[in-house]
Amino acid sequence: MAHNPERRTALVDAAIEVLARQGARGLTFRAVDAEAGVPKGTASNYFTSRDDLIGQVARHIHVRLGPDAQELEAAENAPRTRDALPAVLTALYQRVTRERTGYLALLELRLEATRRPEVREILTEAIRANLQRDIDYHLASGRPGDDTTVVVLYLSLSWLIVEDLTLPGVLADYPPEHMVKVLTGLLVPPD
Known part of the structure:
Protein backbone atom coordinates (compact mmCIF):
# COMPACT_ATOMS: atom_id res chain seq x y z
CA MET A 1 0.00 0.00 0.00
CA ALA A 2 1.16 3.51 -0.79
CA HIS A 3 2.06 5.71 2.17
CA ASN A 4 1.93 9.34 1.03
CA PRO A 5 -0.31 10.88 3.75
CA GLU A 6 -1.18 13.98 1.69
CA ARG A 7 -2.24 11.86 -1.28
CA ARG A 8 -4.27 9.57 1.02
CA THR A 9 -6.07 12.59 2.51
CA ALA A 10 -6.74 13.99 -0.98
CA LEU A 11 -8.23 10.65 -2.02
CA VAL A 12 -10.41 10.50 1.10
CA ASP A 13 -11.58 14.07 0.44
CA ALA A 14 -12.35 13.10 -3.15
CA ALA A 15 -14.31 10.10 -1.86
CA ILE A 16 -16.35 12.45 0.34
CA GLU A 17 -17.22 14.53 -2.71
CA VAL A 18 -18.22 11.43 -4.68
CA LEU A 19 -20.26 10.09 -1.77
CA ALA A 20 -22.14 13.38 -1.37
CA ARG A 21 -22.87 13.70 -5.08
CA GLN A 22 -23.48 10.08 -6.13
CA GLY A 23 -24.24 8.20 -2.92
CA ALA A 24 -22.64 5.00 -1.70
CA ARG A 25 -23.36 3.14 -4.94
CA GLY A 26 -21.33 5.67 -6.90
CA LEU A 27 -18.32 5.38 -4.61
CA THR A 28 -15.83 3.44 -6.69
CA PHE A 29 -12.06 3.62 -6.93
CA ARG A 30 -12.43 4.88 -10.49
CA ALA A 31 -14.80 7.69 -9.39
CA VAL A 32 -12.42 8.66 -6.58
CA ASP A 33 -9.44 8.72 -8.95
CA ALA A 34 -11.37 10.93 -11.37
CA GLU A 35 -12.53 13.30 -8.61
CA ALA A 36 -9.00 13.57 -7.21
CA GLY A 37 -7.53 14.10 -10.68
CA VAL A 38 -5.05 11.25 -10.28
CA PRO A 39 -4.19 8.39 -12.62
CA LYS A 40 -6.54 5.41 -12.72
CA GLY A 41 -5.59 2.83 -10.14
CA THR A 42 -4.23 5.32 -7.60
CA ALA A 43 -6.99 4.80 -5.03
CA SER A 44 -6.55 1.04 -5.20
CA ASN A 45 -2.90 1.57 -4.25
CA TYR A 46 -3.96 3.38 -1.06
CA PHE A 47 -6.94 1.33 0.08
CA THR A 48 -7.15 -2.44 0.30
CA SER A 49 -10.84 -2.47 -0.63
CA ARG A 50 -13.89 -0.32 -1.04
CA ASP A 51 -14.73 -1.16 2.59
CA ASP A 52 -11.33 0.18 3.64
CA LEU A 53 -12.02 3.39 1.71
CA ILE A 54 -15.46 3.79 3.34
CA GLY A 55 -13.89 3.21 6.75
CA GLN A 56 -11.28 5.90 6.08
CA VAL A 57 -14.00 8.31 4.96
CA ALA A 58 -16.01 7.57 8.12
CA ARG A 59 -12.95 8.32 10.27
CA HIS A 60 -11.99 11.49 8.36
CA ILE A 61 -15.36 13.14 7.81
CA HIS A 62 -15.43 14.73 11.26
CA VAL A 63 -12.05 16.33 10.70
CA ARG A 64 -13.49 18.04 7.66
CA LEU A 65 -16.67 19.09 9.49
CA GLY A 66 -14.83 20.26 12.61
Whole structure:
Protein backbone atom coordinates (compact mmCIF):
# COMPACT_ATOMS: atom_id res chain seq x y z
CA MET A 1 0.00 0.00 0.00
CA ALA A 2 1.16 3.51 -0.79
CA HIS A 3 2.06 5.71 2.17
CA ASN A 4 1.93 9.34 1.03
CA PRO A 5 -0.31 10.88 3.75
CA GLU A 6 -1.18 13.98 1.69
CA ARG A 7 -2.24 11.86 -1.28
CA ARG A 8 -4.27 9.57 1.02
CA THR A 9 -6.07 12.59 2.51
CA ALA A 10 -6.74 13.99 -0.98
CA LEU A 11 -8.23 10.65 -2.02
CA VAL A 12 -10.41 10.50 1.10
CA ASP A 13 -11.58 14.07 0.44
CA ALA A 14 -12.35 13.10 -3.15
CA ALA A 15 -14.31 10.10 -1.86
CA ILE A 16 -16.35 12.45 0.34
CA GLU A 17 -17.22 14.53 -2.71
CA VAL A 18 -18.22 11.43 -4.68
CA LEU A 19 -20.26 10.09 -1.77
CA ALA A 20 -22.14 13.38 -1.37
CA ARG A 21 -22.87 13.70 -5.08
CA GLN A 22 -23.48 10.08 -6.13
CA GLY A 23 -24.24 8.20 -2.92
CA ALA A 24 -22.64 5.00 -1.70
CA ARG A 25 -23.36 3.14 -4.94
CA GLY A 26 -21.33 5.67 -6.90
CA LEU A 27 -18.32 5.38 -4.61
CA THR A 28 -15.83 3.44 -6.69
CA PHE A 29 -12.06 3.62 -6.93
CA ARG A 30 -12.43 4.88 -10.49
CA ALA A 31 -14.80 7.69 -9.39
CA VAL A 32 -12.42 8.66 -6.58
CA ASP A 33 -9.44 8.72 -8.95
CA ALA A 34 -11.37 10.93 -11.37
CA GLU A 35 -12.53 13.30 -8.61
CA ALA A 36 -9.00 13.57 -7.21
CA GLY A 37 -7.53 14.10 -10.68
CA VAL A 38 -5.05 11.25 -10.28
CA PRO A 39 -4.19 8.39 -12.62
CA LYS A 40 -6.54 5.41 -12.72
CA GLY A 41 -5.59 2.83 -10.14
CA THR A 42 -4.23 5.32 -7.60
CA ALA A 43 -6.99 4.80 -5.03
CA SER A 44 -6.55 1.04 -5.20
CA ASN A 45 -2.90 1.57 -4.25
CA TYR A 46 -3.96 3.38 -1.06
CA PHE A 47 -6.94 1.33 0.08
CA THR A 48 -7.15 -2.44 0.30
CA SER A 49 -10.84 -2.47 -0.63
CA ARG A 50 -13.89 -0.32 -1.04
CA ASP A 51 -14.73 -1.16 2.59
CA ASP A 52 -11.33 0.18 3.64
CA LEU A 53 -12.02 3.39 1.71
CA ILE A 54 -15.46 3.79 3.34
CA GLY A 55 -13.89 3.21 6.75
CA GLN A 56 -11.28 5.90 6.08
CA VAL A 57 -14.00 8.31 4.96
CA ALA A 58 -16.01 7.57 8.12
CA ARG A 59 -12.95 8.32 10.27
CA HIS A 60 -11.99 11.49 8.36
CA ILE A 61 -15.36 13.14 7.81
CA HIS A 62 -15.43 14.73 11.26
CA VAL A 63 -12.05 16.33 10.70
CA ARG A 64 -13.49 18.04 7.66
CA LEU A 65 -16.67 19.09 9.49
CA GLY A 66 -14.83 20.26 12.61
CA PRO A 67 -14.36 23.85 13.73
CA ASP A 68 -11.33 25.89 12.80
CA ALA A 69 -9.19 27.81 15.29
CA GLN A 70 -11.13 31.06 14.80
CA GLU A 71 -14.47 29.42 15.56
CA LEU A 72 -13.06 27.72 18.64
CA GLU A 73 -11.62 31.03 19.84
CA ALA A 74 -14.90 32.87 19.24
CA ALA A 75 -16.83 30.22 21.17
CA GLU A 76 -14.29 30.34 23.98
CA ASN A 77 -14.48 34.13 24.21
CA ALA A 78 -18.30 34.34 23.99
CA PRO A 79 -20.12 35.27 27.20
CA ARG A 80 -21.32 32.28 29.22
CA THR A 81 -24.96 33.29 29.03
CA ARG A 82 -28.10 31.90 27.46
CA ASP A 83 -28.42 35.05 25.34
CA ALA A 84 -24.95 34.54 23.84
CA LEU A 85 -25.46 30.86 23.02
CA PRO A 86 -27.46 31.38 19.78
CA ALA A 87 -24.48 33.15 18.18
CA VAL A 88 -22.21 30.21 19.04
CA LEU A 89 -24.73 27.67 17.72
CA THR A 90 -25.44 29.74 14.61
CA ALA A 91 -21.72 29.78 13.84
CA LEU A 92 -21.71 25.98 14.15
CA TYR A 93 -24.77 25.73 11.90
CA GLN A 94 -23.19 28.02 9.29
CA ARG A 95 -19.91 26.08 9.33
CA VAL A 96 -21.62 22.77 8.75
CA THR A 97 -23.91 24.07 6.01
CA ARG A 98 -20.94 25.71 4.26
CA GLU A 99 -19.36 22.25 4.22
CA ARG A 100 -22.43 20.93 2.43
CA THR A 101 -20.75 18.01 0.67
CA GLY A 102 -19.14 16.83 3.89
CA TYR A 103 -22.46 16.74 5.72
CA LEU A 104 -24.28 15.10 2.81
CA ALA A 105 -21.53 12.48 2.70
CA LEU A 106 -22.04 11.95 6.43
CA LEU A 107 -25.75 11.37 5.79
CA GLU A 108 -24.83 8.80 3.13
CA LEU A 109 -22.49 7.12 5.62
CA ARG A 110 -25.29 7.03 8.20
CA LEU A 111 -27.51 5.25 5.68
CA GLU A 112 -24.67 2.89 4.86
CA ALA A 113 -24.28 2.23 8.60
CA THR A 114 -27.78 0.74 8.66
CA ARG A 115 -26.52 -1.99 6.33
CA ARG A 116 -22.89 -2.34 7.35
CA PRO A 117 -21.97 -3.03 10.97
CA GLU A 118 -18.34 -1.95 10.47
CA VAL A 119 -19.43 1.50 9.25
CA ARG A 120 -21.96 1.71 12.10
CA GLU A 121 -19.20 0.94 14.59
CA ILE A 122 -16.83 3.59 13.21
CA LEU A 123 -19.53 6.29 13.00
CA THR A 124 -20.98 5.46 16.40
CA GLU A 125 -17.55 5.75 18.00
CA ALA A 126 -16.75 9.03 16.25
CA ILE A 127 -20.12 10.69 16.82
CA ARG A 128 -20.34 9.55 20.46
CA ALA A 129 -16.85 10.95 21.07
CA ASN A 130 -17.78 14.27 19.42
CA LEU A 131 -21.00 14.51 21.40
CA GLN A 132 -19.21 13.69 24.65
CA ARG A 133 -16.58 16.30 23.87
CA ASP A 134 -19.35 18.86 23.29
CA ILE A 135 -21.06 17.89 26.56
CA ASP A 136 -17.80 18.10 28.50
CA TYR A 137 -16.94 21.45 26.92
CA HIS A 138 -20.38 22.86 27.68
CA LEU A 139 -20.35 21.70 31.30
CA ALA A 140 -16.82 23.02 31.86
CA SER A 141 -17.68 26.36 30.22
CA GLY A 142 -20.19 27.32 32.88
CA ARG A 143 -22.91 28.01 30.33
CA PRO A 144 -26.47 27.29 31.49
CA GLY A 145 -27.87 23.82 30.90
CA ASP A 146 -26.79 20.28 31.60
CA ASP A 147 -25.79 17.28 29.51
CA THR A 148 -29.38 16.66 28.43
CA THR A 149 -29.61 20.26 27.21
CA VAL A 150 -26.57 19.66 24.99
CA VAL A 151 -28.00 16.41 23.62
CA VAL A 152 -31.37 17.98 22.80
CA LEU A 153 -29.66 20.94 21.13
CA TYR A 154 -27.50 18.48 19.16
CA LEU A 155 -30.57 16.57 17.98
CA SER A 156 -32.45 19.77 17.10
CA LEU A 157 -29.57 21.36 15.21
CA SER A 158 -28.81 18.12 13.41
CA TRP A 159 -32.30 17.92 11.98
CA LEU A 160 -32.36 21.64 11.16
CA ILE A 161 -29.17 21.08 9.14
CA VAL A 162 -30.61 18.00 7.40
CA GLU A 163 -33.75 19.93 6.50
CA ASP A 164 -31.81 22.89 5.16
CA LEU A 165 -29.38 20.79 3.10
CA THR A 166 -31.92 18.37 1.66
CA LEU A 167 -35.24 20.26 1.42
CA PRO A 168 -34.45 23.95 1.94
CA GLY A 169 -37.91 25.07 0.82
CA VAL A 170 -39.64 23.38 3.76
CA LEU A 171 -38.38 25.97 6.24
CA ALA A 172 -38.12 28.87 3.80
CA ASP A 173 -40.27 31.05 6.08
CA TYR A 174 -38.20 30.17 9.16
CA PRO A 175 -34.61 31.42 8.83
CA PRO A 176 -32.08 29.11 10.50
CA GLU A 177 -30.66 31.90 12.67
CA HIS A 178 -34.14 32.61 14.02
CA MET A 179 -34.82 28.91 14.63
CA VAL A 180 -31.51 28.54 16.51
CA LYS A 181 -32.52 31.44 18.74
CA VAL A 182 -35.96 29.91 19.35
CA LEU A 183 -34.48 26.49 20.10
CA THR A 184 -32.01 28.01 22.54
CA GLY A 185 -34.77 29.93 24.27
CA LEU A 186 -36.90 26.80 24.60
CA LEU A 187 -34.17 24.35 25.57
CA VAL A 188 -31.59 26.26 27.61
CA PRO A 189 -32.58 27.24 31.14
CA PRO A 190 -32.19 30.87 32.19
CA ASP A 191 -28.81 31.96 33.56
